[in-house]
Amino acid sequence: MSAPVSKIREPLITGHKSYHDITEDLVSPTEKAPPVSWVIGFIISVAVLAFGVFCILWTIWHGIGTWNLNRTIGWGWDITNFVWWIGIGHAGTLISAILLLFRQKWRTGVNRAAEAMTIFAVMCAGLFPLIHMGRLWLAMFIFPYVNTRGPLWPNFNSPLLWDVFAISTYFTVSLLFWYTGLVPDFATVRDRAKGFRKKIYNFLSFGWTGSAKHWQRWEALSLVLAGIATPLVLSVHTIVSFDFATSVIPGWHTTIFPPYFVAGAIFSGFAMVLTLMLITRKLLKLEDYITLEHIESMNKIILVTGTIVGVAYLTELFIAWYSGYVYEQFAFFNRAAGPYWWSYFGMMFCNVISPQFFWVKKWRRNIAFTFFLSIVINIGMWFERFVIIATTLARDYLPSSWSLYSPTWVEIGIFIGTMGLFFTLYLIFSRVAPVVAVAEVKSILKTSGDQYIGANAIHHDHDHGHDHNHDHSYASALAADTPGDGNHGVASSIADTATAVENVVDDLKKIEGIGPKIAELLNNDGIMSFTQLANANVNRLKHILTEAGSRYQMHDPTTWPQQAQLAAEGKWDELNDLQDRLDGGRA
Amino acid sequence: MAAHKEVVFGLYDDEVDLMNAVKKAKADHLEIMDVYSPFPVHGLDPILGLSESRLHIAGFVYGMLGTLTAFLGMTWIFTKDWPIVFGGKPYWSVPAFIPITFELTVLFASIGMVVSFYTVCGLGPGVTNPYLDNRITDDKFCIAFDQNDVSHGQAESFFQSTGASAVKTKTI
Numbered sequence: 001m002s003a004p005v006s007k008i009r010e011p012l013i014t015g016h017k018s019y020h021d022i023t024e025d026l027v028s029p030t031e032k033a034p035p036v037s038w039v040i041g042f043i044i045s046v047a048v049l050a051f052g053v054f055c056i057l058w059t060i061w062h063g064i065g066t067w068n069l070n071r072t073i074g075w076g077w078d079i080t081n082f083v084w085w086i087g088i089g090h091a092g093t094l095i096s097a098i099l100l101l102f103r104q105k106w107r108t109g110v111n112r113a114a115e116a117m118t119i120f121a122v123m124c125a126g127l128f129p130l131i132h133m134g135r136l137w138l139a140m141f142i143f144p145y146v147n148t149r150g151p152l153w154p155n156f157n158s159p160l161l162w163d164v165f166a167i168s169t170y171f172t173v174s175l176l177f178w179y180t181g182l183v184p185d186f187a188t189v190r191d192r193a194k195g196f197r198k199k200i201y202n203f204l205s206f207g208w209t210g211s212a213k214h215w216q217r218w219e220a221l222s223l224v225l226a227g228i229a230t231p232l233v234l235s236v237h238t239i240v241s242f243d244f245a246t247s248v249i250p251g252w253h254t255t256i257f258p259p260y261f262v263a264g265a266i267f268s269g270f271a272m273v274l275t276l277m278l279i280t281r282k283l284l285k286l287e288d289y290i291t292l293e294h295i296e297s298m299n300k301i302i303l304v305t306g307t308i309v310g311v312a313y314l315t316e317l318f319i320a321w322y323s324g325y326v327y328e329q330f331a332f333f334n335r336a337a338g339p340y341w342w343s344y345f346g347m348m349f350c351n352v353i354s355p356q357f358f359w360v361k362k363w364r365r366n367i368a369f370t371f372f373l374s375i376v377i378n379i380g381m382w383f384e385r386f387v388i389i390a391t392t393l394a395r396d397y398l399p400s401s402w403s404l405y406s407p408t409w410v411e412i413g414i415f416i417g418t419m420g421l422f423f424t425l426y427l428i429f430s431r432v433a434p435v436v437a438v439a440e441v442k443s444i445l446k447t448s449g450d451q452y453i454g455a456n457a458i459h460h461d462h463d464h465g466h467d468h469n470h471d472h473s474y475a476s477a478l479a480a481d482t483p484g485d486g487n488h489g490v491a492s493s494i495a496d497t498a499t500a501v502e503n504v505v506d507d508l509k510k511i512e513g514i515g516p517k518i519a520e521l522l523n524n525d526g527i528m529s530f531t532q533l534a535n536a537n538v539n540r541l542k543h544i545l546t547e548a549g550s551r552y553q554m555h556d557p558t559t560w561p562q563q564a565q566l567a568a569e570g571k572w573d574e575l576n577d578l579q580d581r582l583d584g585g586r587a
Numbered sequence: 588m589a590a591h592k593e594v595v596f597g598l599y600d601d602e603v604d605l606m607n608a609v610k611k612a613k614a615d616h617l618e619i620m621d622v623y624s625p626f627p628v629h630g631l632d633p634i635l636g637l638s639e640s641r642l643h644i645a646g647f648v649y650g651m652l653g654t655l656t657a658f659l660g661m662t663w664i665f666t667k668d669w670p671i672v673f674g675g676k677p678y679w680s681v682p683a684f685i686p687i688t689f690e691l692t693v694l695f696a697s698i699g700m701v702v703s704f705y706t707v708c709g710l711g712p713g714v715t716n717p718y719l720d721n722r723i724t725d726d727k728f729c730i731a732f733d734q735n736d737v738s739h740g741q742a743e744s745f746f747q748s749t750g751a752s753a754v755k756t757k758t759i
Binding site: 019150156176446 | 669689696705708
């Protein structure tokens, strides 16, 4: 509830929404007939998916020879696509897990769709190793089950088998996390639905009631799942990078791969989240819930991770030269000046140069530019994987084995087919479930809604033109949000604010019993000056301390208003006398 | 779920009203059957007297189970059941077991916790729990009393004094 909010935070929910407005806005897309744009998109996606299925069947029927892989280049578009898709998935887990641990409120606007994206992207990714194995019907051989061949076990020392475990775990955990988040929202849809729809959503919502104990367990579960999904997501792309890094191929055999792959994965994933969310936001009219603040936050992450990727590329180049190892040097010379030079420069431009535009705030908040750049980054990250895989394999140790590779229509068809799968699933998801987490957005309304904080907070009405408006709206928002002091509702807090708040910031530490930490707590709650403290209710102060945690409960604020009164009137000598009598601020 | 409870419940428009009402109910020694809300209301649990969830302890146990399953399983397979030399490394190559051990720890902990969560909450596919009001999953905050514990009149005056926007009864 009244968690401390920084004053510089921008609102994350605009349009002065009430709880019911949030329900209405976010649930109604699942209740209406789909718009024409959705139907067209869906038909195209399904058609593309059908072609992809055809190409997969073609591969299985005729064998892997329908691809242009050869003895030198054993991994081509298939593994490139695999790594690309799995990387895209990482942003969803980052948003839902890591940002939950960091208590970033903006994640609530995008986490649901991003997690859905993770699940669909991992499905697309998992397809490639399976069909790449050739005999798809023997795919269960990769799992360690008690079989009739000995039992003969898979090789647990192989990074390729680690991948099997990492990706199947990743998929399962993401699915559980996502669905548990969806259950309360399905209940919201259920309670608005009638007839057959109600039956379906009753099934999907698992009988959710919204009981306080259930919410408590739900939050405990979300927190622990976030806690273990965080190392999980880091491990997944680390293990994917081991597929390369544990080999002896120059250009692959590097220790920089795990962090570099993880950063690249988050980078590409956020690009895909932006591509999807900017379209979704427009079509479902979610501008009040996915604000420019959300977009800018994501662009900042793109800037950070893109720069990490850029530094990793340059480090690789430097180490290739510095190591004095001729094979490594040749591998990098070959990337930049060999037959696939265009993919190397495509990668460098898209991944190293393009994110740097986001240093400019205006461009970070420009939707058209963000959309364009998100596509550029998606392409660039595909090039990166192609450069690492095909370019490296094409020129190995033995010049007589050197070869070149370009995909056949079957390989291209399968890749495009996974796009069809991805968008088909995403489009279905956007009709069946609320694409923004309804309950989670409601839970941040009081601290992030624009009627409570920011330039449009409703308290402006009585106080135009003063530059300390922010203080006012902010302080009263939290006053309204403070339980136990008997005033709730914005109307009463406006009255409070008008009398109590002055644009004065005093050093509250002068009050005996208040240290830097408590001063910060009080500031966060809107108490900036001695006057404000003098007028504050002792119960409110006690509440602030209780909310801040058990460490603060031993503090007794009873004398603070009295001390503040003296300080506000400038009676420093009397204050000193009083403080001499007090014991650590206690009477 | 005991059969047929006469429930009297009040709906509030704001979580602050709800929290104040719960405090008052506790002060008046009215036994609350349950509190329902459209989203988790922070700060409600201690007022309501809910003890901390032990789900994370269960999660730790499930995780350890995964760790042991993976590590002991691979150890048994590669040292006892079918020892094979891979790339000249020892049979019991512990560093190579770490990734799979980690993944199974996470997998067991997640599945175990999620299954436990739905089981202890009595939720699951096909479960239909009795519900009090359609707006509880939308924008209303609800305090419910079992009429065996709190009489209808008592509840009504309580809801009126705490600012409930609606008072209803239902048999569930």
